[in-house]
Structures are given as structure tokens and as C-alpha cells.
Amino acid sequence: MGFIEPGLAFIEGLALIASPCILPVLPLVLSASIDGGRKRPFGIITGFVLAFTVFAFASRKLVNALGIDLDIIKDVSLILLALFGLVLVSSKLSEKFSNFTQGAANIGSRFSANNEGGFLSGIAIGALIGLIWTPCAGPILAAVLVQVIRQETDLGSLFIILPFAIGAGIPMLIISLAGRKVVRKLGFFTNHAEAVRKAFGVIILIAVAFIASGIDANSLFAKKEAAVPSDGQTLEHALPEAYPAPEFDGIEAWLNSEPLAMKDLRGKVVLIDFWTYSCINCIRTLPYITSWDEKYRDKGLVIIGVSAPEFEFEKNKDNVAAAIARHVIKYPVALDNKLDTWSAYKNRYWPAHYLINKQGQVVYTHFGEGHYAETENNIRYLLGLGKTTDNMPEKATANSDQTPETYLGYKRAARFASKQEMAGDAVRDYSFPNELKPDEWALGGKWKVEGQRIVSDMQGAALRFNFTAKKVFLVLGAPKDKPVTVSIRLNGKENGKLIIDQQKLYELIEQEKAQAGLLEVTAEASGLEAYAFTFGN
Numbered sequence: 001m002g003f004i005e006p007g008l009a010f011i012e013g014l015a016l017i018a019s020p021c022i023l024p025v026l027p028l029v030l031s032a033s034i035d036g037g038r039k040r041p042f043g044i045i046t047g048f049v050l051a052f053t054v055f056a057f058a059s060r061k062l063v064n065a066l067g068i069d070l071d072i073i074k075d076v077s078l079i080l081l082a083l084f085g086l087v088l089v090s091s092k093l094s095e096k097f098s099n100f101t102q103g104a105a106n107i108g109s110r111f112s113a114n115n116e117g118g119f120l121s122g123i124a125i126g127a128l129i130g131l132i133w134t135p136c137a138g139p140i141l142a143a144v145l146v147q148v149i150r151q152e153t154d155l156g157s158l159f160i161i162l163p164f165a166i167g168a169g170i171p172m173l174i175i176s177l178a179g180r181k182v183v184r185k186l187g188f189f190t191n192h193a194e195a196v197r198k199a200f201g202v203i204i205l206i207a208v209a210f211i212a213s214g215i216d217a218n219s220l221f222a223k224k225e226a227a228v229p230s231d232g233q234t235l236e237h238a239l240p241e242a243y244p245a246p247e248f249d250g251i252e253a254w255l256n257s258e259p260l261a262m263k264d265l266r267g268k269v270v271l272i273d274f275w276t277y278s279c280i281n282c283i284r285t286l287p288y289i290t291s292w293d294e295k296y297r298d299k300g301l302v303i304i305g306v307s308a309p310e311f312e313f314e315k316n317k318d319n320v321a322a323a324i325a326r327h328v329i330k331y332p333v334a335l336d337n338k339l340d341t342w343s344a345y346k347n348r349y350w351p352a353h354y355l356i357n358k359q360g361q362v363v364y365t366h367f368g369e370g371h372y373a374e375t376e377n378n379i380r381y382l383l384g385l386g387k388t389t390d391n392m393p394e395k396a397t398a399n400s401d402q403t404p405e406t407y408l409g410y411k412r413a414a415r416f417a418s419k420q421e422m423a424g425d426a427v428r429d430y431s432f433p434n435e436l437k438p439d440e441w442a443l444g445g446k447w448k449v450e451g452q453r454i455v456s457d458m459q460g461a462a463l464r465f466n467f468t469a470k471k472v473f474l475v476l477g478a479p480k481d482k483p484v485t486v487s488i489r490l491n492g493k494e495n496g497k498l499i500i501d502q503q504k505l506y507e508l509i510e511q512e513k514a515q516a517g518l519l520e521v522t523a524e525a526s527g528l529e530a531y532a533f534t535f536g537n
Contacts, residue, residue, distance in 0.1 A: 007163070010163035010164065010166065010167040011167065042173075043123040043124075044123070045169045046123050048165070048169060049165040049166075049169055089202065089205070234381065235363060235364060235381050236364075236377060236378055237374060238364055239362065239363055239364060239365065242357070242362060243362055244360055244361060245262050245270070245354070245360050245361065246262070246341070247261060247262050247344070248260065248262065248306075248334055248336075248341050249340040249341050249343075249344050250339075250340025250341060251334045251335060251336060251340075251341065252317075252335045252336075253317050254333070254334055254335070255317075255320065255321055255324055255332070255333040255335070256324065256329070256330060256332050257331075260332060262356075263360070265302055265356075265360070266358065266359065267358050268301070268358060269296075269300055269301050269355070269358060269379060269382040269383055270302045270304065270355075271289075271302070271304070271353060271354070271355055271356070271375075271379065272306060272345070272353070272354040272356065273285070273289055273303065273305045273306065273351060273352075273353055274306045274336075274345070274347050274349070274350060274351060274352040274353075275305055275306070275307065276307060276308055276309055276310050276311075276314050276350055277307070277319070277323035277504065277505075278310070278314060278503070279310065279350045279351070279505070279534075280473050280505055280534040280536060281350060281351060282350050282351040283327070283505065284369055285351050285369055285372075286329070288375075288376075289331075290328060290329060290330070292379060296380075299383050301383060302331075302332075303331040303332075304332050304334060305329065305331060305333040305334070306334050306336050306342070307320050307334065307335050307336060308339055308341075308342045308347070308350070309337060310350065311452055311475070311503075312452060313477060313503040314503075315337040316503075317335060319503060319504075320333065322502070323504070348367075349368060351367075351368065351369070352366075352367045353365065353367075355375070355378055355379065355382065357382050358382070363378075363382070401514070402469045402514060402535050402536075402537065403439045403465075403467040403469055403533075404439070404535075405532060405535070406439070406441065406465075406532065406533040407531070407532045408441075408449075408453060408454045408463075408530050408532060409449065409450055409451045409452040409453050410449050410450070410451060411451040411452065413449075415441060416441065417433050417440040417441065417442045418432065418433065418442040418443050418444075419432070419433055424449060424450075424451075425449070425450055426448065426449075427447070427448045427457045428446070428447065428448075428449070429445065429446050430442070430443035430444055430445065430446075431444055432444045432462075432464055436464060436465075436518070438466055438468060438516065439466065439467065439468070440465075440466055441463065441464060441465040442463075442464050443461070443463055443464075444461070444462040444463075444464070445457075445458055445462055447461055452531060453477075453530060453531045454530050455527065455528065455530075456484075456523040456525075456526050456527065456528040457526050459523070459524060459525055460522060460524075461522070461523045461526070462520055462522040462523070463520070463521045463522075463530060464518065464519065464520045464521075465519045465533060466516070466517075467516070467519060467533070467535060468514065468516045468517075468535075469511075469514055469535035469536065469537065470510065470512075470513055470515075470535075470537040471507060471509060471510050471511075471535060471536040472507070472508045472509035472533065472535055473505050473506065473507050473533065473534045474505070474506055474508055474521070474530060474533050474534075475503075475505050475506075475530070475531035475532050475534075476498075476503070476504075476506050476529060476530055477500065477502065477503030477504075477528075477529035478500045478501060478503075478527055478528060478529060479527050482527055483500060484499075484523055484525045484526075484527055484528040485497055485499050485500070485524040485525070486498050486524065487521075488508050488509070488519070488520075488521060489519070489522070490509055490517055490519055490520075491517055492518070495508075495509065500528060505534070514537050
């Protein structure tokens, strides 16, 4: 948001002193202050600020409750702001607007004429001013209300409301404290009201043009960084052509952070990590990413994990929060459950890393594991630092003979070898073949095969896989109130048991080296869920 809109809101608040509808109210503010105790002026201003704040927030909440797209609000609001600016510039339009809203001021005068007392009665008078006279404050107030509604967060709205309320309250407080002499001093505004009004209209039009341009106001005053650090370092494997980073879209929740927007991250180096917590490839990147967060957060790096679920259970906020705690992730994580942000980036991979410079341009991408030294040195380059010599060692994760990732649900299943044909969304009694070829798998006993998973339907239901790898991982789950124990056999020998009490990735096998093996997983109760195998070295 920068300082343009809050600054404009403050100026608009001050501009109310020149509003034809507000000026008749000032004598009432003065007389109410004189008749009451010393605390009444402060009560009046407090009441005004509170009433306007409630009114403004209610307007914002109404828009949100109606489910109106904020992108549409932003575009329409700029048009409305421009129209309000034109109303201020035009004497004829301003007069018509004032005549339309003048009646509210007369109603307010009758309601508050007989109020007496101190601070509390002052709050009542100020609240009447804030609520009843706000509609007649003309296009100035209408403009600031549009600015409040168009903000993406309540905090952003507060940064508009407070400057406006302070700007509007300062003249009133001065009048309340200093007496009628100040009212006479305001003759300048009365005599030159039209010129003042037009000047504020021009200010609003200039601000609208600036906001619509998309220029980052903060960057105009930011200290310029050297394009290339002193050691001659350059960006490694940069994109042929940088492009603007898409905004976060359709995020259902933020963890470790308030909602963020790319436009508010200008001046920072940003690393977007598309991941999901049951993906072994994603999990193996996390030590590197959390290390970068620790080393470079204070130097201007912002890492944002975008949780893009592959399976339905990965949409659960509590499951993601548990994974964040398990992997000690301290940077912000956004839940992209409908894959809207994933689609905005045209992403296709887990994990996927997008590196964004201080101007908000995507300048480097990497998909999958590896290239950690290259990614870190690019982070350092964008931060204006030299190359690092203490990169974490990269670990080999696969070889050409390793069994590929294998999904078990019928939508993506491959190399299924039971004697019976796979039955979609139905329970069937399966039996193992006499032999499994390399990378084939099969079921034994009663299982229900669904689109994304298979679910055991009896005690003793088993799953076999002829794999080649050093490590075997399987995404498993069970009902929340009914954990399921599974027994693991490797090449016909007992290899331990696991209690499956949550939906996540489990490591089943670790051999001394990558080699072929026959794995058998047996459920000791119905309800065991199995989603996908992954392998590693």
C-alpha cells in the first residue's frame, strides 16, 4: 500500500474543514464544547472517530459479506475516486452533491442541540457528528470510504481510517479548545472554499493516476542497490526474460503470517516454494529452505511456502499446521487449496521455486530437488551479497534404476498386477499373482480402490511391491478415532510395525544400498488408507 493512500486519507480528513456541509457543524461543536466540562471536547472527537470507524468497517464488511471480488472492487473504486475528484473540481457537480446530502446535517442539529455534560456526553455528540453528518461530508468522505473498502485486509483499512479520522478531528479539536476566535480565523476557508475544494479534487485525481499506474511509491525513495556485487557475481541460469510475479490468488488461510500480497513485498527478495507436506521431494528440500530463512531473513529475504495439495487430506489446515511444526518452518505458508495461485504461476511441479527480485519480477526458477548452491547464490546476488562458501552438501536422491513414484488410486494407478481387474469405487477381494515383475504391485484381500487411494476392508488385507531403491516411502492414513497398525515384511522377513494415526508420508524401508526387494504391507484392521509410493537413496 505504501504511504500514498494513507497520506491521501489524512489530507482528505483535513479537507472536511472546507466542506459546505461541515462548516455549519463547527459552531455546534464549539457551543457544545463551551457548555460542557473541560473533557467534553476530547469526548466529541473520540465519539466522532469511533463512529466513523464503525461506519467505515461496516461498509467494508458488507462488501465482503456479499462476496464481491476484491479485484473488481479495486478497479471500480479507482473509477469512483476519479469521479469524486471530478465532482470536487466542478462547482456545478459539487453543489448538486451538497444539496442532495444537506438534509442530514439539519437532522443532526436537532438531535444534538440539547446535549449537556462532560466527556461521555461529548462522545454522544461526536458520535452523532460521525454517523449523521458523514453522508453529507460530500465526495471527500465518499472517496475515503471507497479507499477503505478496496483494501485487501482489515489492517490495511485501519491505515486508511485512522489518518482520515485524525485529519478530520484535528481542526475540530482545535476549535473546541480554542474557542470562537478560531472560527473567525476560518474565514479564509469560507471565503476561498471553492478554490480549496478544487485543489483537493486535483490532489485526488493525481493520486488516482499514481495508484492506477502500479508504481511502487516506496521504491522511488529506496536506496539504489548496485546491479552487480563487488566480486563480479551474476545471476546464475537467469530466465531469458523476467516477468511480473503473479499475486497470491484464492488463498484459504495463512499460517505463520497475516495475509501477504506481492505488491506489498516490493523492496524485498522473495522466494516462493510450491510444496505439499506428503511429498518426499518437497520434504528433502526443507532443510535448505529453512536454512536460507534463518540466514537471510534479516537481510531482506522473504520465503513464502505455498501449500498446493495433491491429495484431499492435504487441504486440512490442521494437517498442514502439524507438518509446519514437525519441520520447524517459521516462514509464512499459504494454503492454496483450489490451486489458484499454482495456476497463476502456471506451475506443474512439487517442489517448485520462484525467485523474485526487489522490483517484483520473477528472475529465476528451479523445479524439483537439487541446485541448492545455485539457488542460494542467486538469493545472495539479489540481496547484494557475495557468493557463499558454506553451502549445505547436496544429497543424491535417485538413480536411473530406481522405481518411479507410484500412485495407488485408480485415477493414476500404473503397473497393477493382481489376478483380478481393479474395480473403481467398489470393494473387491483381490489375490496376489504367482510373481511380480520389477516395479509391479498387487493387492491381497478385501480393498476398496478409490480415485486417489486404496482402503483396506478387512484385517489382513495386504499390499505387495517389487521395487528397486534404498529407501521406500508410502503416504498412509487412518480414521482419526481409529489408528491402524501395519506390519512390514521385506523379502519375506519381518521388518517392524508402524502405527498409522495420521495422514502423512511414512518411511517403510531403508536398505544399505539401492537394490531390488519385495515389500509387503499388511493392515491389522480395516480402514488403512494408502495413497502413493515414493523412493529415494
